[in-house]
Amino acid sequence: VAIITGVITHKKIFKDFFTFRPGKGQRSWLDAHNVISVMALPFFLMITYSGLVFFLFNYMPAGAAALYGPGKKQERVLIDELFGRDKREYLPARRPQVALEELVRRAEVQWPGQSVASLTLSQAKGEPARIDVQRVTGGSVNGYDPVMLSFAADGQPAVYPDKTHGPGKVHRMLVGLHEGLFADWWLRWLYLVSGLLGCGMIGTGLVLWTVKRRNQHLKRNDGAALFDAYGLRLVEVLNAGTLVGLPIAVAAYFWANRLLPVGIADRAAWEMHCLFLTWGWLFLYAALRPLRKAWLEMAWMAVAAYGLIPLINALTTDRHLGITLVEGDWVLAGFDLSMFGLAALFAYGALKIRRRWLKADAAAMQAGKEALA
Secondary structure (H helix, E strand, C coil): CHHHHHHHHCCCHHHHCCCCCCCCCHHHHHHHHHHHHHHCHHHHHHHHHHHHHHCHHHHCCHHHHHHHCCCHHHHHHHHHHHCCCCCCCECCCCCCCCCHHHHHHHHHHHCCCCCEEEEEEECECCCCCEEEEEECCCCCCCCCCCCEEEEECCCCEECCCCCCCHHHHHHHHHHHHHHCCCCCHHHHHHHHHHHHHHHHHHHHHHHHHHHHHHHHHHHCCCHHHHHHHHHHHHHHHHHHHHHCHHHHHHHHHHHHHHHCCCCCCCHHHHHHHHHHHHHHHHHHHHHHCCHHHHHHHHHHHHHHHHHCHHHHHHHHCCCCHHHHHHHCCHHHHHHHHHHHHHHHHHHHHHHHHHHHHHHHHHHHHHHHHHHHC
16 A cells, blocks of 8 residues: 555656756655655565565454464364365375486486475375475476476376465465565575665655655744654654664674574574664664764664674684685675675765765854854
């Protein structure tokens, strides 16, 4: 609803997409907001809607509860029907009459450049035994509809019908789109960039809202102005705590992943606790500090938080940049390098904000001197 109404509200959004005027203050923020909004609009629609479908029964549990009843047992019946899971009785698996290595070789010949993920041997009661060879997830947008080759116990190819009905297949396709497991490295980077553009769209919108209201508030001098000032201050604190505080909290999650004792109970839960505790503390920090100082100080906190993650990784594990770069392990090396990139991005933002505020203060001081003269 927010995305669709945003497109309708900004009547000239597609026209403004081709307009960007840097260095024009509020006008530049609005141009950036419009450009970012249109640039990845299809991605915003897809990722939001598929996310709603992903957690369908979490967001809207009443329909399922009305038809199947509340409780985990009734939910399991619903899930089994939705995904076509059978309730047949299975017999203990027996050694097949064909060598499994031969089936793996045949699958790899049919899937050039792809790997075999698993082999499943099963036999339902009253049916012949079967062997399913499943390919590693990828190459298909329907990541939860796995690519498989099926064989009889003697190694002969076999075809078994897919019992998943239409709604279940649509659900699996949307979940596959949302997670992007099918995507190659370049498309995963495009997912990441599009997600960052979404953050930029929200961030520029929040900043525009406060700047516009702040200017309106300064021009007013009536009884409602004081009440509006408290509301404006609240939103500005929430903006600082969200736009800078949340990234720092995410960095705290990665710190906790490396620093919490391995044997601690509920370790995974405590990683998330550290994220939310840090985020809550940063909201409080933004509320207690002058707004400009809060933005700058939290930006430098973000620089330190992300810039030190690769160092912490090197001190606590043996999979640091000195090893991963040499071995060409670009998954782990790319993560550490991305942390450095985020630290550099926050440093650039902090320096730019500081220069801009110093320039604005100097201009205000000069105007004050001229007024006194």
